[in-house]
Amino acid sequence: MKLPLEGVLVLEFAQYLSGPCAGLRLADLGARVIKIEHPEKGEAGRKLSIKNLWLDDSSLLFNTINRNKESFAADMNNAEDMETLRRLIARAHVLIHNFRPGVMEKRMLDYESVKAINPSIVYTQISGYGSKGPWAKKPGQDLLVQALSGLAFTTGSYEDNPTPLGLGIGDYLCGNQAVQFILAALIRSRKNGKGTLLELSLLESLIDLQFEFFTTYFASGKMPERAHHHNAHSLLSAPYGIYKTSDGFIAIAMMSLQQLNKMMESQVLTQFSEGDVFSKRDEIKVVIADLLLHHPNDFWIQKAQIFDLWIMPVLNWKQMKTSKGYQVLEMEQEIASSKGGKKITTTRCPIRINNKKLYAGKAAPALNEHTQQIKQSLL
């Protein structure tokens, strides 16, 4: 299958997760994505290992985020390398960077300078907090942006500390949104030949994620409050939440108490009316939680099926991996290391195009792996 973005050339001046995450998606959609790396140090993410997991000389994480890309080594403090970079930029359609404000300017690789070399470039800069204001020069780190954005007050229950989402949601989301805007800008530049400057920030992405919360707060003047028990969405009423059973956990989505009670058969629950589901949210949730503890997951899931209720078990990754519903998606793919040998298993791009799942088993590049080849083919 010819991929949608074949022929698109992307230069990635980026490290860690947000920018590289955008590059990964573009690569999976068919773009040629070249990482520009320092000849000795390489991308900073190569050395960021979690749980001490490595593949060749780079972290497992780097290998995961940067599969399906090429590596071009250039020292931005070296005049000759900079001249080569400028010639490469002249050939590119998209440039992505996630340096702090000021870094690309100092290298004369800000939008205006790059546009002078390549008038139709889509120039994309990802920052933590935008380029102005008191936070502009602060580290644009995922947890810090979660903390500032209000997001930590959406999750966990009322008595808990504000609870961050346990993964790099700001980086991931901002990288994903960069792809949206880059592709929209490509559509525009193909029509009018003009360049585009795109600016995104982790903070704006996390505000956008909370758009329902902000709008509700603006309209009511009251901040949404997490439920005292089993919070799953501050703005939703009982029974919505995740509950413990005698041997596991189940999730209960929206339904009336009457519907739920078909399965619970509880006298206590009948004492609450549908008008109570928000005002007595916590009381009701405690009653439900107590009842659910008496039987195992299977008991409740079977009941839920009989009455066609919106209830599902909560799975961990191991349970999920062995479940038919996961396996049928065929989400896994093997990636060989760039030096041959060892393979890692990771997930594929989450799309099916014309009934085909999008696999791309090309490894992450070794530092400097494609420099010569890129010089020969593009410069």
Place this chain on the structure above:
Amino acid sequence: MKLPLEGVLVLEFAQYLSGPCAGLRLADLGARVIKIEHPEKGEAGRKLSIKNLWLDDSSLLFNTINRNKESFAADMNNAEDMETLRRLIARAHVLIHNFRPGVMEKRMLDYESVKAINPSIVYTQISGYGSKGPWAKKPGQDLLVQALSGLAFTTGSYEDNPTPLGLGIGDYLCGNQAVQFILAALIRSRKNGKGTLLELSLLESLIDLQFEFFTTYFASGKMPERAHHHNAHSLLSAPYGIYKTSDGFIAIAMMSLQQLNKMMESQVLTQFSEGDVFSKRDEIKVVIADLLLHHPNDFWIQKAQIFDLWIMPVLNWKQMKTSKGYQVLEMEQEIASSKGGKKITTTRCPIRINNKKLYAGKAAPALNEHTQQIKQSLL
């Protein structure tokens, strides 16, 4: 400013959050997005109110998600309306639906039928779990998909129940990814004139969000475990997390214990080595938590600034709204209701294009508002 997607026509056969969220982004980028709604019932989301907040006859939520769109009323059980719809489809570039598998097929609006009318259409279907397997016909509801995907085991601390993210992350993310794939497919269809079938699911989107977790699990055979205290990312070591102070909360990102201790000045902390940060993660976090309780947020934030540490305060929405770092982003925009009168405030599209922030103050449509006008201008 001419917006990047001007001239693109999108038909949205969608309800609630995932599909409409994709339509909203496309509209903000300049596409003309037409919601196809039942003449009496309208989109189901019109009646889904949270906290009993309404604007005109539809929920505040509906008004938030569907601003900047048009409404076309058609009864898919009525032959005449179906003929009109087919003529409208012939004019469109993109079709989005998020019905359960089988629904569009029954209306003869599946991809093959639609492609027969419009050979270059980008046909996008969003489901809960894909179209095959034991979950295919289950409700594709956000919390249920979070539960099945393993995501709830990323958040909260070890002793907590699996903790869902307190907002509709699956819906939101899948809608955002739909935009990526739609725009890539548009680029392709403009080159080769061919149609594209895109299939996404909430489950695949939430698996993709956890790609680091899955890859780590596959490589190590061990499931990532949430920290017992102050968990913020299972795969990261101490001190990473959110902590209580004497009057608030602060977030501490990656740093060595030695760096942190410049600010903490604790004898106890010096007893741990850098080699302990993962193996004694919980012990270290408890020590840090106890120390932080002795002073207020400002005290710690000032210290952190002196030593240039990656630490920020945790803000709620109210604190955020009054902070300079938020205000400088100018994220808010006013939307009038379609019937004039009342206004709501919501957030803008999280992008700056050529130094301009992307505002779009057009209200969500009243049911049936644009049917006549669309018939006259397009059919």
